[in-house]
Amino acid sequence: MGETLQNAAIEEGADMLVMGAFGHSRLAEFILGGATRDILDRPSLPVLLSH
Structure with a gap:
């Protein structure tokens, strides 16, 4: 999803990716995946996160 x-x-x-960072339960992240974690693990461009 993050990719x-x-x-x-x-x-x-785009020169930068701006996105909101939301936490979900571990079960929901395991089943649905997490875009925030994907992007922070392998950033391809600068990222600005807002929580």
Whole structure:
């Protein structure tokens, strides 16, 4: 999920990815995945997070 968001931002010519960071239960993250964690693990461009 995070890779898809970053790729879309890069394709649009974005210089930075701005997103909200939300915490979910461990079970929900395990089942649905977590975009925030994906992006922070492998950033392709600068990221500004707001919680």
